[in-house]
Amino acid sequence: MNFNIKKINLFLLKNRHVWPLLYAFIYVPWFLYLENKYDSLENVTVIHSMFDDMIPFCEIFIIPYMIWFLYIPLIFVLIYFSSNKEFYRLCAYEFIGMTIALFICTVFPNGHDLRVDINCRDNIFMTLLSFIYKNDTSTNVLPSIHVFATLAAHTCLISSARISVRPYIKPISAITAGFICVSTVVLKQHSIIDSLCGAFLAFILYYFVFKVMFKNVEFKTITHDKHQVLFWLNKKNKR
Numbered sequence: 001m002n003f004n005i006k007k008i009n010l011f012l013l014k015n016r017h018v019w020p021l022l023y024a025f026i027y028v029p030w031f032l033y034l035e036n037k038y039d040s041l042e043n044v045t046v047i048h049s050m051f052d053d054m055i056p057f058c059e060i061f062i063i064p065y066m067i068w069f070l071y072i073p074l075i076f077v078l079i080y081f082s083s084n085k086e087f088y089r090l091c092a093y094e095f096i097g098m099t100i101a102l103f104i105c106t107v108f109p110n111g112h113d114l115r116v117d118i119n120c121r122d123n124i125f126m127t128l129l130s131f132i133y134k135n136d137t138s139t140n141v142l143p144s145i146h147v148f149a150t151l152a153a154h155t156c157l158i159s160s161a162r163i164s165v166r167p168y169i170k171p172i173s174a175i176t177a178g179f180i181c182v183s184t185v186v187l188k189q190h191s192i193i194d195s196l197c198g199a200f201l202a203f204i205l206y207y208f209v210f211k212v213m214f215k216n217v218e219f220k221t222i223t224h225d226k227h228q229v230l231f232w233l234n235k236k237n238k239r
Contacts, residue, residue: 017080017087017088018080020088020092020095023095023098026099027099030102031102034102034105034109034139035136035137035140038105038109038137038139038140039139040137041113041139044110044111044139045109045111046110046111046112046113047110047111047112047142047193048113048114048191049191049192049193051192052112052191052192052193055185057116057187057188058186058187059121059126059187061179061182061187062125062128062129062132063183064179064180064182064183065146065184065189066132068146068150071153071176072150075090075153075154075157075173078157078163079157079163082160082161082163083160083162085214086156086159088214089210089213089214089217090152090153090156092209092213092214093152093155093156093206094152094153096205096208097145097149097202097205098145098149100143100201100205101143104142105139105140105142108142109139110142111137111140111141112138112194113138114138114188114190114191115188115189116188118133132189141189141190141191142191142197143198143201144190144194144198146181146184146189147180147184147190147195147198147199147202148198148201148202150180150181151177151181151199151203152202152205152206153177154173154174154176154177155202157173158170181195
């Protein structure tokens with residue numbers, strides 16, 4: 001019994017840096033609240049541009065769109081086991097951006113009217129898209145969290161000291177991220193405006209997270225038993 005308790009304590013000690021994932025208890029209820037409150041285009045600002053009408057619909061892009069649900073968790077797992085500090089940076093990047101996105105949707109309810117008739121074609125891709133359409137409303141779309149989270153995760157992945165040394169990581173991640181971002185507009189899940197705003201948010205937050213919050217943090221591969229919960233306690237000035 002004592003042996004098991006020691007093993008559990010050791011496991012918890014080595015994995016203390018998982019605590020930022022508690023943000024899910026903030027994000028999920030907030031997101032669901034907005035989805036339930038604004039489940040139609042009534043009382044929301046419709047996002048639409050002439051460029052949206054020029055972008056062709058292609059249901060095959062449901063594949064990269066759904067890969068997103070594996071791509072993001074996979075990067076979290078890879079960085080989690082790579083470096084505690086890099087994991088904190090990833091969480092800060094993603095969760096600050098998601099909070100900003102939800103705040104914008106709260107004070108500026110929005111949606112789009114771009115979705116196609118899912119009965120226009122009959123194939124497996126349309127069946128999958130129908131599932132997405134039914135479970136994800138066309139509201140709360142600006143900025144695109146799908147695009148933001150993808151670019152933030154890709155940036156943190158290729159910035160990882162341990163992971164980025166593998167030459168195949170960067171091109172595979174870049175191609176995957178590119179197809180995911182394109183899928184948001186080709187599937188008519190987002191206006192091009194939503195996607196560009198998501199990309200802009202990722203660009204702005206990159207400088208805040210990488211160049212301000214973690215500017216003086218020395219990143220290197222470290223073992224979990226050297227963990228420090230508050231990253232700023234281990235800041236080192238490189239000058």
